[in-house]
Amino acid sequence: MTLAMRKWATPLTAATFIITGVTGIVLFFHSGGILSRVAHEWIGMAIMVVFLFHIAINWRPFLAYFKKPVGATIMVLGVVLTAATFVPLDQAQSGGGMNPGRLIGALQKAPITALATMTDKTADTIVTDLQAAGFANATTETTVADLTQGDRGQIMAVLGIALN
Structure with a gap:
């Protein structure tokens, strides 16, 4: 055998x-x-x-x-x-400053209307930009997570479109 x-x-x-x-x-x-x-x-x-x-x-x-x-x-x-690798190295818990992963995680949960408040764009403008970039199901109440299903590259693309 x-x-x-x-x-x-x-x-x-x-x-x-x-x-x-x-x-x-x-x-x-x-x-x-x-x-x-x-x-x-x-x-x-x-x-x-x-x-x-x-x-x-x-x-x-x-x-x-x-x-x-x-x-x-x-x-x-x-x-x-x-x-x-199992030791938590969370900077926020250790007083080491902001954790970028948590920030991106929070942004993923926010609807487009909330992202618009962080920019000089309207939510409708962001939706139009996202739809033009291929995110056809984008609406003002859609979240980044809804649009990307956890794909890190797509998350960064959506945030780049929304926040730039």
Whole structure:
């Protein structure tokens, strides 16, 4: 069974790694759409399953890494860095100033009429600009979140149109 699993485990590991890596780069540069985010999240889950199969197939060689200082250090460092990603670094709680993520989150929930109060534009002008830019379902009561479904690139586009 191990030999049969080896035929597909390593290629599947490589394929899921490539997809996760490329979509991660795309998302890092805020150029991916909703499909990039969904693919990244779901393929990320798949790579964890494939990783477990890969470790199961290669259990003895995997354990051998812990006998060498370099291998053990790298793996322990990986676990520590992963654990560190769960530490909240919210600047607002630590007194470090404004959190841009919270600001954008608040702007996403605001209707176009509220965004208009932050500019010298009327809500109708913003709606017209948004519709011209391809956001056909924009109305004065539409929120940024309604128009973008969480797509970061689209969020920034809508806010740029509304606030510029």
